[in-house]
Amino acid sequence: xxxxxxxxxxxxxxxxxxxxxxxxxxxxxxxxxxxxxxxxxxxxxxxxxxxxxxxxxxxxxxxxxxxxxxxxxxxxxxxxxxxxxxxxxxxxxxxxxxxxxxxxxxxxxxxxxxxxxxxxxxxxxxxxxxxxxxxxxxxxxxxxxxxxxxxxxxxxxxxxxxxxxxxxxxxxxxxxxxxxxxxxxxxxxxxxxxxxxxxxxxxxxxxxxxxxxxxxxxxxxxxxxxxxxxxxxxxxxxxxxxxxxxxxxxxxxxxxxxxxxxxxxxxxxxxxxxxxxxxxxxxxxxxxxxxxxxxxxxxxxxxxxxxxxxxxxxxxxxxxxxxxxxxxxxxxxxxxxxxxxxxxxxxxxxxxxxxxxxxxxxxxxxxxxxxxxxxxxxxxxxxxxxxxxxxxxxxxxxxxxxxxxxxxxxxxxxxxxxxxxxxxxxxxxxxxxxxxxxxxxxxxxxxxxxxxxxxxxxxxxxxxxxxxxxxxxxxxxxxxxxxxxxxxxxxxxxxxxxxxxxxxxxxxxxxxxxxxxxxxxxxxxxxxxxxxxxxxxxxxxxxxxxxxxxxxxxxxxxxxxxxxxxxxxxxxxxxxxxxxxxxxxxxxxxxxxxxxxxxxxxxxxxxxxxxxxxxxxxxxxxxxxxxxxxxxxxxxxxxxxxxxxxxxxxxxxxxxxxxxxxxxxxxxxxxxxxxxxxxxxxxxxxxxxxxxxxxxxxxxxxxxxxxxxxxxxxxxxxxxxxxxxxxx
Numbered sequence: 001x002x003x004x005x006x007x008x009x010x011x012x013x014x015x016x017x018x019x020x021x022x023x024x025x026x027x028x029x030x031x032x033x034x035x036x037x038x039x040x041x042x043x044x045x046x047x048x049x050x051x052x053x054x055x056x057x058x059x060x061x062x063x064x065x066x067x068x069x070x071x072x073x074x075x076x077x078x079x080x081x082x083x084x085x086x087x088x089x090x091x092x093x094x095x096x097x098x099x100x101x102x103x104x105x106x107x108x109x110x111x112x113x114x115x116x117x118x119x120x121x122x123x124x125x126x127x128x129x130x131x132x133x134x135x136x137x138x139x140x141x142x143x144x145x146x147x148x149x150x151x152x153x154x155x156x157x158x159x160x161x162x163x164x165x166x167x168x169x170x171x172x173x174x175x176x177x178x179x180x181x182x183x184x185x186x187x188x189x190x191x192x193x194x195x196x197x198x199x200x201x202x203x204x205x206x207x208x209x210x211x212x213x214x215x216x217x218x219x220x221x222x223x224x225x226x227x228x229x230x231x232x233x234x235x236x237x238x239x240x241x242x243x244x245x246x247x248x249x250x251x252x253x254x255x256x257x258x259x260x261x262x263x264x265x266x267x268x269x270x271x272x273x274x275x276x277x278x279x280x281x282x283x284x285x286x287x288x289x290x291x292x293x294x295x296x297x298x299x300x301x302x303x304x305x306x307x308x309x310x311x312x313x314x315x316x317x318x319x320x321x322x323x324x325x326x327x328x329x330x331x332x333x334x335x336x337x338x339x340x341x342x343x344x345x346x347x348x349x350x351x352x353x354x355x356x357x358x359x360x361x362x363x364x365x366x367x368x369x370x371x372x373x374x375x376x377x378x379x380x381x382x383x384x385x386x387x388x389x390x391x392x393x394x395x396x397x398x399x400x401x402x403x404x405x406x407x408x409x410x411x412x413x414x415x416x417x418x419x420x421x422x423x424x425x426x427x428x429x430x431x432x433x434x435x436x437x438x439x440x441x442x443x444x445x446x447x448x449x450x451x452x453x454x455x456x457x458x459x460x461x462x463x464x465x466x467x468x469x470x471x472x473x474x475x476x477x478x479x480x481x482x483x484x485x486x487x488x489x490x491x492x493x494x495x496x497x498x499x500x501x502x503x504x505x506x507x508x509x510x511x512x513x514x515x516x517x518x519x520x521x522x523x524x525x526x527x528x529x530x531x532x533x534x535x536x537x538x539x540x541x542x543x544x545x546x547x548x549x550x551x552x553x554x555x556x557x558x559x560x561x562x563x564x565x566x567x568x569x570x571x572x573x574x575x576x577x578x579x580x581x582x583x584x585x586x587x588x589x590x591x592x593x594x595x596x597x598x599x600x601x602x603x604x605x606x607x608x609x610x611x612x613x614x615x616x617x618x619x620x621x622x623x624x625x626x627x628x629x630x631x632x633x634x635x636x637x638x639x640x641x642x643x644x645x646x647x648x649x650x651x652x653x654x655x656x657x658x659x660x661x662x663x664x665x666x667x668x669x670x671x672x673x674x675x676x677x678x679x680x681x682x683x684x685x686x687x688x689x690x691x692x693x694x695x696x697x698x699x700x701x702x703x704x705x706x707x708x709x710x711x712x713x714x715x716x717x718x719x720x721x722x723x724x725x726x727x728x
Contacts, residue, residue: 014052
């Protein structure tokens, strides 16, 4: 059953044209910062905002930090409202305060908020308090007021002055913008003899918005926002008459055909295409502010991370969420707001040799006991020394963590107990890890060299028919399905009465927060997300599985891709690792480091899990350390191919070398240098699979210009020289 996402209540600003800048999706409880020079209409905007609240029977509060609010109202009699009426019936509260008395204002507002459920607030006349004033008492009290506003979910407008003689009018130096949900700039520009007022949105948390400047017109009836202004030289955020939106995606040839249909509808947008290379390249595009791409294809498990780093545009209202697989929508959403449109999805599943199971009249295993028994039976019948029973990812990489979680889930386990505390030394998890070890060393259905095989070599071995079963991502199926010897099933469980759970993966479309043409990019993405367009893609391309559920049973698609019929079974109990496990990237690193020796029979499962539990508990105790560690890992991941030093990391993090080393060692159990080496060796393993690169080129690509040193280091960590590893 699809999960229902609660709709957010919309807020009416009372300023004609303003709500349209947000597609009429202003969220109630938003804090709107209105920054502008004197005479640009900030106070009038705030009063129209209050008028709209009074008309909707809300309790309204007007705070003036510069003059008597009664005096202010006298100058705005033309808004067609009887202010005195609302003051007398106590629907409108006027408060005269001063920035020096803001602590008293905090107490007064707190009392009002506690007594009234539905409020609307305007605080007019905040001074320019720099964000650098850490110990400023006025700033501290102002921050406390904003925290109270957020606590009671009060729809608010705050007004503040700006200076034209500073970069970005000094907004970037103020403390209010980071605390506000929406930041709006009102400015006045002189064009020849005319003075033009303009308004534009600089930021809107969790909402689609048009960043282009619009003309702000003030007359006797109030403020009205009119047409867009695209050609003024002082407009920073604008889109030209012809927007050129760059899209990075696979199936480029198919997409180019669909572009013609898009251009028939939107003549003002030109779509440029750049091929999707891999998820690593896409991640670089997300972080790179200068990347020349607007819509990017990323991994579904990366959405949460990028949203928390404020790198993606919200896409709420852009796609019909009800047509998609519910777990995919959940993975693409943060706090009920959609940030990615799901494309293809996949899950861990059980691959099996359909030809061999049919040959020996064996049923498809439902539990791991049956996998072991069936493997031994067929291996005995075939009498082929090269044929093994099972393959799964057990090497020293992130794939080992995914395999570990698959077996834990299959045994009904979880790394969190009922109270939400980390617990990996419990019976369920010990049993699961012991079984993983036994598959290699006890049951003898798995190659004992498996822990030394990377993901690519495991996949190749199965494609070549060297194993009866394999645990892997369904996306691998596209490369082997044509042989008509392979089929897929759900992940086995430890018990016949239960079902296993796979790990969700896939790709989604996102719009970069720093896209050059964000509004036009959303138009393009809405076209891509349209069911008719998506159906064309599925007919001509795509691979397990489409995120649109009805495509799983579409007869036209099934004729070309019969394996789509297994989607419901494969995805039934799938889990999304970033949603299941907090700090999943750090947890995965700690897990694989501790359990890899178990796969090589160098440590017992119980001992490894006891050490792992101690590692994981440190994460909960030190949230600040965790964030620093995550940033260090991210910096290394993107710079390991350079001449990287601790001093480089120190400068980037603005922390001392000693402090960085201490925290990283405490959180991960390894030094920063050890992590750099590990990252480089992992990348070298991948590159050695590509025959286009000689060993010297591989060494340089992973940050080792000295090939001799690289060879010694590689052998130390893999027990093989680069040449031996390439031939293995």
